[in-house]
Amino acid sequence: MKPRAPAAEVVPNLAPMVDVIMVLLVFFLLGTSLDLVSQGVLQTELDPSSGPGAGAAVEIKPLVRIALADVGSGSGAIIYVMDELLGQDDFESLHRFLLDRRRAGADPENPVVIGAETTVRWKFVVKAMDAAVRAGFTNVQFAVSFRAGSLSDSAAGSP
Amino acid sequence: MTLNLAPMVDVMMCLIIFFLLASRMVAAEHYPVDLPWALAARNVESAELGPRATITVRRANGGDDEAEYVVADWDGERIVERVLLADDIRRLLTDRAARAERGNQKLRCVIRADRQVMYKHVEVVLRACGLAKVSDVVFTANAGRDPEEPE
Numbered sequence: 001m002k003p004r005a006p007a008a009e010v011v012p013n014l015a016p017m018v019d020v021i022m023v024l025l026v027f028f029l030l031g032t033s034l035d036l037v038s039q040g041v042l043q044t045e046l047d048p049s050s051g052p053g054a055g056a057a058v059e060i061k062p063l064v065r066i067a068l069a070d071v072g073s074g075s076g077a078i079i080y081v082m083d084e085l086l087g088q089d090d091f092e093s094l095h096r097f098l099l100d101r102r103r104a105g106a107d108p109e110n111p112v113v114i115g116a117e118t119t120v121r122w123k124f125v126v127k128a129m130d131a132a133v134r135a136g137f138t139n140v141q142f143a144v145s146f147r148a149g150s151l152s153d154s155a156a157g158s159p
Numbered sequence: 160m161t162l163n164l165a166p167m168v169d170v171m172m173c174l175i176i177f178f179l180l181a182s183r184m185v186a187a188e189h190y191p192v193d194l195p196w197a198l199a200a201r202n203v204e205s206a207e208l209g210p211r212a213t214i215t216v217r218r219a220n221g222g223d224d225e226a227e228y229v230v231a232d233w234d235g236e237r238i239v240e241r242v243l244l245a246d247d248i249r250r251l252l253t254d255r256a257a258r259a260e261r262g263n264q265k266l267r268c269v270i271r272a273d274r275q276v277m278y279k280h281v282e283v284v285l286r287a288c289g290l291a292k293v294s295d296v297v298f299t300a301n302a303g304r305d306p307e308e309p310e
């Protein structure tokens with residue numbers, strides 16, 4: 001009778017598994033790319049001494065008051081600056097106006113208050129804010145309880 | 160001689176689980192919302208925003224006139240989407256602001272609003288920020304020129 005050979009040690013071949021895991025790793029690595037983690041932002045610091053959070057309403061006297069009125073069904077916005085009609089959807093003119101103010105020596109810390117009719121689309125409000133930020137104004141405030149038809153109303157305050 | 164691949168597999172598994180969870184968390188803060196465009200928007204890392212409450216304002220019922228407010232919450236097992244009422248927003252911000260304050264930090268409210276929602280819907284969140292005394296507000300926007308805008 002032939003002597004039995006000692007049983008060989010069984011080692012599983014992990015190479016295919018490593019291949020699959022590598023592919024998964026690369027997939028998730030790319031899936032959580034920086035594009036997803038980062039986001040574009042416009043920042044503002046609301047005035048804590050005014051608006052509904054404060055004990056009493058404080059009127060903000062803005063350096064620049066921007067008002068946006070809705071053009072039927074939200075397709076556009078009419079822009080008023082300091083109660084003067086500037087135009088419709090012309091945010092470049094608004095930017096130029098604000099830039100002129102800055103060049104004329106306006107303090108960037110002075111508030112720019114944006115008021116909009118309740119039906120104005122958000123994208124137009126952001127464009128107005130964008131124009132102000134690009135012109136160098138850092139203190140952008142938003143009017144709440146803005147009433148349609150009262151564009152010259154100075155009751156605007158930050159939230 | 161056989162190379163022992165087991166420790167390598169362990170490490171890779173851990174990495175996969177990390178990226179799997181991370182991608183889900185990131186996605187939860189980034190529901191597909193048609194954000195507005197702004198040239199002045201600067202790209203920041205989410206971590207850079209610090210303690211924050213991200214409120215998504217998105218169109219509801221397939222129309223432009225109605226909106227709903229959504230936050231992402233971790234329920235212990237997974238991230239769930241929670242639709243808030245206007246009053247809930249204030250409560251949420253107040254709670255989180257108090258929690259941040261306990262850690263000597265300041266809460267930031269991140270508003271992710273669809274470009275087509277009406278201002279009145281965003282105003283609700285701004286109002287809640289005022290009531291909860293959260294003054295640090297950030298609006299998310301796509302950085303760049305609006306592709307719909309004529310050159």
